[in-house]
Amino acid sequence: MATIDVRLIFQTPLNIGSGAQQGTLADRAMIKDHRGWPYVPASALKGRLRHAVEQVVWGIGVEVCDTHHKMCRQEPGCPVCQVFGSPWLPGRLRFARLKLVGPDLLIERLEARREPPRTTQRYGVALSRRRGVAEDALLYTTELFEPGVELVFRGQLVGDLKLPQMALVLAGLKLLPALGRGKSGGLGWFRVEAEISGPGTEGLDTPAGVRAALETFRPSGTRQGTAQEASA
Numbered sequence: 623m624a625t626i627d628v629r630l631i632f633q634t635p636l637n638i639g640s641g642a643q644q645g646t647l648a649d650r651a652m653i654k655d656h657r658g659w660p661y662v663p664a665s666a667l668k669g670r671l672r673h674a675v676e677q678v679v680w681g682i683g684v685e686v687c688d689t690h691h692k693m694c695r696q697e698p699g700c701p702v703c704q705v706f707g708s709p710w711l712p713g714r715l716r717f718a719r720l721k722l723v724g725p726d727l728l729i730e731r732l733e734a735r736r737e738p739p740r741t742t743q744r745y746g747v748a749l750s751r752r753r754g755v756a757e758d759a760l761l762y763t764t765e766l767f768e769p770g771v772e773l774v775f776r777g778q779l780v781g782d783l784k785l786p787q788m789a790l791v792l793a794g795l796k797l798l799p800a801l802g803r804g805k806s807g808g809l810g811w812f813r814v815e816a817e818i819s820g821p822g823t824e825g826l827d828t829p830a831g832v833r834a835a836l837e838t839f840r841p842s843g844t845r846q847g848t849a850q851e852a853s854a
């Protein structure tokens with residue numbers, strides 16, 4: 623079993639809704655736990671990460687499923703379906719929600735006062751696609767937590783993965799740009815810190831190690847100078 627400890631450090635405020643808390647266009651609530659603390663749902667991370675991993679594998683020159691068009695129906699499945707699963711195949715990586723764990727001063731304050739993080743509303747106006755003009759009826763608010771504070775969310779991905787599959791997940795994590803609503807408006811942008819642990823994961827603690835493991839996916843005959851890339 624490999625465990626990937628993931629930390630998302632948000633440089634801009636984020637807003638992620640859920641099926642149950644969809645709200646109306648006029649009220650884009652952020653998903654929260656029973657304490658009123660925001661979190662990043664497992665499904666939100668899984669969907670984005672799968673898409674990023676698809677791009678990594680395409681970049682190597684291997685054809686894999688495109689989530690929006692088709693997914694593997696039969697074993698063994700493409701490298702992406704092996705990790706993330708498909709409607710017909712089980713995935714090998716388990717996702718958990720990412721909880722708010724930082725910054726330290728914020729968490730200490732919230733726990734001492736037993737209160738949820740502060741929220742504010744950002745106002746926006748949706749344009750009518752039909753007429754291309756703003757309409758009062760399309761004024762909406764987006765709920766944001768603690769604007770100006772770099773919120774840190776942390777969670778673990780656990781799975782029975784082979785070395786190249788672990789490398790795929792790590793490479794995909796590095797490609798993740800943003801999560802949630804309002805990305806084009808600057809919401810939900812973060813940087814990722816990921817640390818892998820478990821038997822057989824030692825080779826993946828450097829970017830060169832990850833690149834070398836990814837090379838095993840490359841179709842034979844098209845392999846590029848691994849040693850050269852590793853030293854770059």
Ligand SMILES: [Zn+2]
Pocket residue numbers: 686687693694699700701702703704708
């Ligand atoms: Zn597939």
